[in-house]
Amino acid sequence: xxxxxxxxxxxxxxxxxxxxxxxxxxxxxxxxxxxxxxxxxxxxxxxxxxxxxxxxxxxxxxxxxxxxxxxxxxxxxxxxxxxxxxxxxxxxxxxxxxxxxxxxxxxxxxxxxxxxxxxxxxxxxxxxxxxxxxxxxxxxxxxxxxxxxxxxxxxxxxxxxxxxxxxxxxxx
Amino acid sequence: xxxxxxxxxxxxxxxxxxxxxxxxxxxxxxxxxxxxxxxxxxxxxxxxxxxxxxxxxxxxxxxxxxxxxxxxxxxxxxxxxxxxxxxxxxxxxxxxxxxxxxxxxxxxxxxxxxxxxxxxxxxxxxxxxxxxxxxxxxxxxxxxxxxxxxxxxxxxxxxx
Ligand code: SF4
Numbered sequence: 157x158x159x160x161x162x163x164x165x166x167x168x169x170x171x172x173x174x175x176x177x178x179x180x181x182x183x184x185x186x187x188x189x190x191x192x193x194x195x196x197x198x199x200x201x202x203x204x205x206x207x208x209x210x211x212x213x214x215x216x217x218x219x220x221x222x223x224x225x226x227x228x229x230x231x232x233x234x235x236x237x238x239x240x241x242x243x244x245x246x247x248x249x250x251x252x253x254x255x256x257x258x259x260x261x262x263x264x265x266x267x268x269x270x271x272x273x274x275x276x277x278x279x280x281x282x283x284x285x286x287x288x289x290x291x292x293x294x295x296x297x298x299x300x301x302x303x304x305x306x307x308x309x310x311x312x313x314x315x316x317x318x319x320x321x322x323x324x325x326x327x328x
Numbered sequence: 329x330x331x332x333x334x335x336x337x338x339x340x341x342x343x344x345x346x347x348x349x350x351x352x353x354x355x356x357x358x359x360x361x362x363x364x365x366x367x368x369x370x371x372x373x374x375x376x377x378x379x380x381x382x383x384x385x386x387x388x389x390x391x392x393x394x395x396x397x398x399x400x401x402x403x404x405x406x407x408x409x410x411x412x413x414x415x416x417x418x419x420x421x422x423x424x425x426x427x428x429x430x431x432x433x434x435x436x437x438x439x440x441x442x443x444x445x446x447x448x449x450x451x452x453x454x455x456x457x458x459x460x461x462x463x464x465x466x467x468x469x470x471x472x473x474x475x476x477x478x479x480x481x482x483x484x485x486x487x488x
Contacts, residue, residue: 299444300408307443314441 165247169196172248175218179211199253206264208252212241213269219245223266226276228284230310235261235284262287283308347484354397354423355480356386358473361396363416366403368430368463375466385473393419398476400469401455404432404439405446417453425480427472428455431462438462 173189173196180187185208188199200208212220224240239252256263265288266273277288278297285306288294295301305312360382364372376382376389390396393416405413417426428449431437436447449455456479459472 296408298408303407303443305443312443314443 167248169194172196172246172250176212176250179215179218180208183207183211185211195251196249197251197253199255202254202256202263205252205254206266206269209239209241209266209269212250212252218248219243220248220250221245223270223272223276224249226273226280228280228286228308230284230308232258232310234258235286237263237280237286239266256286260287261285262289264289265291267291282306285309350485351481351483355477358385358387358398358425358476359390359396360387360398360400361393361416361420362389362391363399364402365405365409366430366432368402368432371463371466372400372402372429372469375469380466380470387473393417394421396420397423398425398427400427400429401433401449402429404437405449405452406444407446408444410446410452413449414452423480423483425457425476426453426455427457427459427469427476429459429469429472430464431460434458434460 169191176187176189176198185204186201187208190197190199212218220241220243222242222244224242225238226240227238229236229238235256235258237254237256239254240249241252242249254263261284263286265277267277267290274291274293275297277291278294280286281288281291281294282296282299282301283306299307364370374380376387382388387398393399397420399417399420401413417424426449428434432439432445433449436442436445439445440447446452457472457476459468461468464472
């Protein structure tokens with residue numbers, strides 16, 4: 157039996173930046189790289205997200221084939237979507253951040269590139285009220301969908317004296 | 329038949345109180361639904377398994393709500409799940425009994441002011457016996473089930 161040997165590779169973050177920029181520069185994508193605690197972060201514009209993610213996934217030299225997680229943060233002035241990608245081939249990881257407008261948050265779906273984004277995007281849509289454009293099946297995942305509030309927003313307050321925690325009406 | 333053995337050589341009639349006969353039968357064969365919602369279900373399974381053994385009380389699990397007399401709500405009921413619980417309760421045949429097990433099923437428990445939890449299963453379906461604890465030990469659940477027997481024994485044919 158063949159025993160697979162896992163060799164830990166010291167990741168050079170500058171090398172990732174070089175390779176990513178090699179592909180993004182020609183297509184005119186503006187990315188703002190920064191490093192925090194040995195982790196590579198990359199800020200891009202909302203309109204460029206789909207193009208950028210496609211480059212990360214499709215280029216064989218990068219091959220970020222694994223979507224670790226999608227999450228979102230509410231900074232009150234603006235919202236931010238965070239995408240965590242990993243490449244098994246190179247043992248690289250990259251975190252992509254996208255700033256969204258606080259009043260009208262919307263972002264393109266990356267469902268067509270990463271199928272794993274399906275449930276993450278549905279969760280972000282119901283928890284933060286982010287409008288995911290182009291998602292094929294954007295129904296609520298964990299909530300019942302008739303709450304009228306977004307529980308993970310900073311502006312959400314628990315008012316349990318006022319709010320009725322009754323079951324939803326729709327199946328009755 | 330114990331004390332009646334040998335007393336009846338030929339076919340005979342016994343007169344009993346109807347309520348007592350029916351209640352004795354009902355309280356000694358409480359079949360329950362295989363239904364676990366959250367972490368309380370682990371303790372419920374421990375109570376049902378061989379160490380404590382539900383079956384010595386005549387309780388036997390059924391997988392279909394149409395065949396059961398009792399449902400033990402063992403855990404948190406979220407707003408999304410509440411209609412399902414209601415549907416299951418409506419599918420059960422009369423007479424039916426509900427045991428709310430754990431703080432979550434009584435009042436929402438640790439998740440009382442959460443955004444997604446129903447504050448007690450009695451907002452959805454009527455409850456006969458509440459068993460407190462987070463989670464209740466199997467002994468506490470047995471206490472609740474013995475209380476449920478008392479509830480059943482109080483029933484009469486006149487008023488349900
Ligand atoms: S009462 Fe405690 S143990 Fe039971 S479901 Fe709720 S949190 Fe879990």
